[in-house]
Amino acid sequence: MMMKQLLLSFSALLVFLLHCTTTIAQAPAKSPKPKLKGPANVTAILEKAHRFNSLIRLMENTQMGDRINTELATASGGLTLFAPADNAFASLKAGTLNSLTDLQKSQLVQFHVLTAYNSLPQFQTVSNPVPTQAGDTSKGHFPLSITMGGNQVNISTGLTNATITSSIYTDGQLAVYEVDKVLLPLEIFNPLPPAPAAAPKKAAAPPPPVLAPSPAAPVANITSVDASSAMGLMIRHAAVSFGVAAIAAFFL
């Protein structure tokens, strides 16, 4: 009788001890958070929202989705993507995208990417112009102007005034914000302002250089950063020589 009770309490103790050791053994295994998640996949994030199909297609065609994912995995400062939804693409003038070369399509996507992670409050202190992935900051190409007042964040390209309508995703490394318009860069859609009408004294001014569309549009190649900066340089050179011509015409 006593033996049986002893055995019972002994086995109870054993069960108790076993329970303790297992919970103790489990405890430290639980404490480090499972940090196995890799860097964010921008395409998957956009797919999940179900209204960025045009942007996803454009990013696939230009391989910019892959590039963004690669940069997220390697760059430390993070990225911010301004994502126009399908209705924003639909409200573009017909043929707007089709008129672009492959290089320009890549630049258009890159123009929607800031080369740093920005939380919404951080736009309050951002200093303009803000560089984009499409541009070379030192040359001031493809910049955006971002202003914030109250809870509204406005983004201006000089051609397009857009606003952030919602936050799709933020993780401290990648931020994806929906914008109500496709951001059209001046560098693609308005290469040069109309010539200032300099009063000509003698009508012997040299003919203004015609900015012909680049013959045989440069082959689209995401890795060919050179091509894009070369194109920017071409436009700058053209602008400078045009300005010189205009000044010359004025003084003749």
Ligand SMILES: *[C@@H]1O[C@H](CO)[C@@H](O)[C@H](O)[C@H]1NC(C)=O
């Ligand atoms: C990212 O997500 C897309 C769409 O879900 C998928 O096709 C692609 O393989 C993913 N890329 C990586 C690197 O996981």
Ligand SMILES: *[C@@H]1O[C@H](CO)[C@@H](O)[C@H](O)[C@H]1NC(C)=O
């Ligand atoms: C943003 O744009 C809206 C509409 O164009 C304007 O009313 C508002 O003042 C702008 N806010 C800022 C901070 O620029």
Ligand SMILES: *[C@@H]1O[C@H](CO)[C@@H](O)[C@H](O)[C@H]1NC(C)=O
């Ligand atoms: C964009 O906003 C600026 C400043 O508010 C304004 O001067 C300009 O006309 C606007 N442009 C367009 C295309 O709406």
Ligand SMILES: *[C@@H]1O[C@H](CO)[C@@H](O)[C@H](O)[C@H]1NC(C)=O
């Ligand atoms: C892009 O350019 C790189 C180097 O300039 C080249 O190796 C690669 O084959 C090109 N890719 C395409 C798709 O033209």
